[in-house]
Amino acid sequence: MKQPCVMIRHAEGITKTQLAWLYQQHAEKMLKYLSIKLSSAQDAEDLLIDTFIAALESELFASLSADEQQRWLWRVLRNKVVDRYRQSPLTTAFDLGEREDLLTDDPQQEPELVSIQHEELEHLALLLKRLSPLQQRVLYLRFGENLRCAQIAVLVGKREGSIRALLSRTFHLLRRSYHAQEKGDHHETGR
Amino acid sequence: MKPDDDQRSRHEREQWIAQDETQEPDENHPDVHLVNLLRVYYAQQQQETLHHAWKAIAQYYDAALGAPEADGESNTLHKQSEQHPRRHHVHQTAQSRNASPWGTWLSVAVLLVVLGSFAVLSSHATQLKSTSGPGNQHLQQCPSTATNTSTPSPPMPMAATTPPPLVSMIAATSAPCIKATVTPTVVPKGGPSPTVVPGGGSTPKPMQTVGNS
Numbered sequence: 356m357k358q359p360c361v362m363i364r365h366a367e368g369i370t371k372t373q374l375a376w377l378y379q380q381h382a383e384k385m386l387k388y389l390s391i392k393l394s395s396a397q398d399a400e401d402l403l404i405d406t407f408i409a410a411l412e413s414e415l416f417a418s419l420s421a422d423e424q425q426r427w428l429w430r431v432l433r434n435k436v437v438d439r440y441r442q443s444p445l446t447t448a449f450d451l452g453e454r455e456d457l458l459t460d461d462p463q464q465e466p467e468l469v470s471i472q473h474e475e476l477e478h479l480a481l482l483l484k485r486l487s488p489l490q491q492r493v494l495y496l497r498f499g500e501n502l503r504c505a506q507i508a509v510l511v512g513k514r515e516g517s518i519r520a521l522l523s524r525t526f527h528l529l530r531r532s533y534h535a536q537e538k539g540d541h542h543e544t545g546r
Numbered sequence: 547m548k549p550d551d552d553q554r555s556r557h558e559r560e561q562w563i564a565q566d567e568t569q570e571p572d573e574n575h576p577d578v579h580l581v582n583l584l585r586v587y588y589a590q591q592q593q594e595t596l597h598h599a600w601k602a603i604a605q606y607y608d609a610a611l612g613a614p615e616a617d618g619e620s621n622t623l624h625k626q627s628e629q630h631p632r633r634h635h636v637h638q639t640a641q642s643r644n645a646s647p648w649g650t651w652l653s654v655a656v657l658l659v660v661l662g663s664f665a666v667l668s669s670h671a672t673q674l675k676s677t678s679g680p681g682n683q684h685l686q687q688c689p690s691t692a693t694n695t696s697t698p699s700p701p702m703p704m705a706a707t708t709p710p711p712l713v714s715m716i717a718a719t720s721a722p723c724i725k726a727t728v729t730p731t732v733v734p735k736g737g738p739s740p741t742v743v744p745g746g747g748s749t750p751k752p753m754q755t756v757g758n759s
Contacts, residue, residue, distance in 0.1 A: 371607055378603065382596055390592070400595045407603045411610065476587050498581060499588030530580055 369410075369417045378407065381425060385432055391500055391510060392436050394492055402439065406432045482532050490525040497522055 369377075382403060389399035409431050410416045416427060483491055489511070496507045504522065508515040 371604070371611075374603070374607060375600075378600055382599065383592075386592060386596060386599070396591065396595065400599050403595075403599045404602045404606075407599075408606050411603075411607060472583075472586070475583055476590070479583055479587055494584065495588060498584040499592070526577060526580070530577060533580060 374407070374411070377410070377424065377428070381428055382407075385428070387500060388432065389436065391496065391502070393439065394488065398439060402432065402435045405435055479533065482529055485532070486525060486529070490521065493518060493521055494525055494529075 385406065386399060386403055389402055390396065393399050393402070406428060410424070410428060413427075416424060419427060483494070486494070493507055493511060496502045496510060497504070502510070504518045505515045508518045511518065513521075
């Protein structure tokens with residue numbers, strides 16, 4: 356996340372620096388929470404934005420202490436998640452492809468490595484798109500959020516054994532597709 | 547590592563997944579590279595999402611704040627009417643656009659109302675003036691003539707040289723009120739006398755009242 360460098364004060368309410376500090380403190384955890392609770396990455400981002408905008412629009416928020424502000428943010432976030440569940444229960448697909456354009460390079464790495472990793476990640480994104488929404492979600496919860504199979508089972512509403520089997524199958528499929536595509540690329544470049 | 551040569555049984559693969567939860571992954575394991583790649587991918591996604599979200603929030607903040615140099619009142623973020631920066635801008639633009647047409651329409655409407663009321667008043671005054679004979683005041687003021695008429699009363703010219711015929715007016719209206727109030731009177735000379743003019747002539751004739759007929 357880019358650090359905000361602008362300092363703006365205004366008579367009442369919250370400064371941009373305070374806002375940035377709050378964001379730094381809570382946004383990452385909040386996004387993780389949203390990513391676990393919601394099946395759509397776009398929904399997660401939207402609710403994160405909505406929560407902070409609600410804080411800015413609240414007349415009360417600026418006058419709260421840091422602890423109270425944290426509690427306020429989490430309470431609003433949870434309420435928004437509940438609202439989202441009510442609006443569209445179990446209908447949102449976890450589309451990893453929608454974030455395909457967001458792949459960026461780490462400038463600290465070697466340019467060649469960056470290039471290779473970028474290619475690999477693009478490749479992976481394409482393969483992930485081919486998986487079913489449930490497979491994508493389980494894979495994300497396991498490797499994106501580091502949840503255990505038992506925890507994923509609770510979230511997804513399946514048995515732990517089913518999740519383990521699903522993960523195994525998905526991983527096997529992904530691995531095969533990944534290397535098959537890699538081979539195909541090598542053949543193409545070999546010609 | 548030969549990735550295609552994954553001859554492990556399904557049970558072995560599931561066991562590896564279970565181990566992966568609790569232990570550090572073995573570097574030589576065929577799936578480690580893919581797992582690492584997945585983790586990098588998800589981490590990147592999360593950072594990008596955070597970055598995007600921050601940009602949106604900061605944009606909203608700036609939009610709600612307006613110009614930083616402006617006074618405190620305009621700087622407050624407690625503008626409840628605006629939900630999003632885009633809507634905020636649209637709202638402001640719409641307000642500025644609608645300001646002048648609304649003012650014009652309002653002034654035109656006020657002008658029309660004033661002119662209309664003036665015309666009504668003047669016509670009413672003319673009517674009163676033309677029918678202000680001593681015996682006729684009751685007729686003009688009787689509410690039944692004004693409201694309870696089943697047949698419309700004849701139109702009253704604003705600047706009539708001949709006053710409207712009294713009998714036809716009376717006949718056209720409901721009788722009881724008139725009968726009770728109208729009494730034969732002597733019409734003063736020279737004054738506007740509501741008389742019956744059969745031929746529509748302008749010469750005043752002796753007055754016919756209800757009681758006399």
